[in-house]
Amino acid sequence: MGDNYLVISSDGHAGPPPEQYAQYMDPVHRARYEEFIATLVAMREAGNGAFSAQTKFRDKFLAKTGDGGIRASWDSDVRLKELDADGIAAEVLFPDADVLGIGGISSSPFGTGLGASGRDDPELAMAGARAHNRWLADLCAQAPERRAGVMTVPIIHDPKAGVEEIRRAFDDGVTGAVMIPTQWAPHASYNDAVYDEVWATCQERNLCVTVHAGGTPGDVSGTNALPVFSAEAWFFAARPLWSLIWGGVFERFPDLKFAVTEDGGWWKPGMFTQMDMQWEGLHTTLKFGDTYRLALPEKPSFYFDRNCFIAIGITDLEMGMRDEIGVDQLIWGHDFPHPEGFWPHTRDWQRIRFHDVPENETRKMLGLNALRAFKNLDADKLRAIADDIGPTPDEIHHQPPPPNPDEVAA
């Protein structure tokens, strides 16, 4: 066994050009999907120029990368080539690859991707999710040991139908995780026992439950709504975490794993110090007596440490707080092909971020922790791949970090 790092990216995005979804869609919804695409195209054309800054960036990104990673969003061989070049043995695959609109629209149909919400039409939401999950099963089948597919399942409208789709998609080959909508309203929040069969189904199949940034309650508009959204995005995606914990879900399903993805991690120490204090019934919650302790046998951070993970690129902010966040709970992701991720400079960014982090901690955050979150990944097979392509400790730690790739590219 070599000492190369086993690198698992817990945050990748995949999706086909929109017309490819049609063949995966239940026939009864295909005409509606055509209309849906036409509306999106029209909206996008009407919005052109509104983000001229983004258009400028897109041109630069394309000049640097060729196609912005778009072909790798759906072409298995091209994706594997990029993964090998980046030293990544396996990837956790979320929907919504094309945030820059380079390759047309390829988000999960009918808004069932990162922005899925209780405001979506229930029938279309399930139809769109099924189409994406079927497409994803085909992508995963082309390199099953390197792909932990994330099925998107709108469990909120009808939890029983959600359970059915989880079973179906799992049997179809999507074995990494289940992404649940971050915006549940007006349906039940995740502390409600109405979802218990969902969690049982995931626990039985070793499917991690995940959330990912992107959703919003839609109540901010006006001047600079985008920066306001950016400031709040972590909260509106991470919110299911404390609903699940206080709902006792990890007490009833002790082997269930849950990952919060692309939401930063700076908030974890504060949120859990606060929740633990409330659980203890210290001064500020003394007036509630034993209410919180009777609600949950262990304090909230116990369940975080045992059941939960935070998947991020691990910025300098989080790296400095890694002990408080949890070195055993942080899992690295490169967010390919999103430009806020690390491709095509992943190895450089790893040297920049991890060069002064001890080897045993680096090993956990870059890959070993992810094996505990996404339990259907095969560690032995990935170890063999990592021996061929993974970065070595020497590369990461024992040479000076490279200059910032953004500045070199600018």
Place this chain on the structure above:
Amino acid sequence: MGDNYLVISSDGHAGPPPEQYAQYMDPVHRARYEEFIATLVAMREAGNGAFSAQTKFRDKFLAKTGDGGIRASWDSDVRLKELDADGIAAEVLFPDADVLGIGGISSSPFGTGLGASGRDDPELAMAGARAHNRWLADLCAQAPERRAGVMTVPIIHDPKAGVEEIRRAFDDGVTGAVMIPTQWAPHASYNDAVYDEVWATCQERNLCVTVHAGGTPGDVSGTNALPVFSAEAWFFAARPLWSLIWGGVFERFPDLKFAVTEDGGWWKPGMFTQMDMQWEGLHTTLKFGDTYRLALPEKPSFYFDRNCFIAIGITDLEMGMRDEIGVDQLIWGHDFPHPEGFWPHTRDWQRIRFHDVPENETRKMLGLNALRAFKNLDADKLRAIADDIGPTPDEIHHQPPPPNPDEVAA
């Protein structure tokens, strides 16, 4: 001039027994207010026993304090006596004194207190706010130099009507601050320029704009909804802060002050590091080009440092982070008469919390910062009062801190 600390509590609550509000209510709404009270009483009776832990605590609190501070919620002389005993020169007065339900229902009428929301009926909301603000003007008039009244104004349904109420209540003698609803939906968020006349009116009159914990979007129910609410309460109250900053409000109104109240402060360093990074256009927001910097001439933390305050009891968690939160921005509050506050052991709690904090920092957090937030307070008059009743540095720092009052009382 003595060296006693000038102590200002930036978080106090006042309100009368519900029948007293009737005389302050526009006659046309009085019958409706009777019905409103009857409904609340019925709901409270139906809910009795649901919080038996809280009932137990209430009995203990009453045994210790006599009446739980309820008479001081509306009786000026009793309140002054308690303030003197606690060493507090002046107080910022929010509504909703009676969270334990000791004295009957005395929250601001028609839900216009801490939980005010865009879901409230616009006409009743304004009627209820006017009634509370008129009552508050009378309370303030009985000791104007020691009371910075916080008018509650539902500015979201009709900002022009909000401006009128702010002018009216200010002329009536409520000169401390304007509390705005934390739950604006379905109306415009605070980054929208539709509220500019509100901010202009507050700036002109040296009225601080405030938010206070208590509101919720109402989308959490089921098992342990209370702990979930507690985990999230800070966010749903603090949210207007970044709407105002990104909306450029403090750029257009450079003398406007804003205070977030009873929401902790642990989140401030992370939120602002994140927003400043986004403003700088570093790697993760590179794809937006200059968007964020063009949106705001200075970075978000610039406006926080110049215009904003965090009003809390200052727990050990925040005390340890005070440099990152901002020693010039933290303002202390004793939350009287809420039992999560410090009465009747305020001096003990100050010794526990501040005994190892340098005197100049203690001076700022206990009182001097509040003078910059609530600019209609008269520093000279308060200095004279503090010389009589304020704790001395010797009392706070140069004797061992007392045992935890909760444990002594238990």
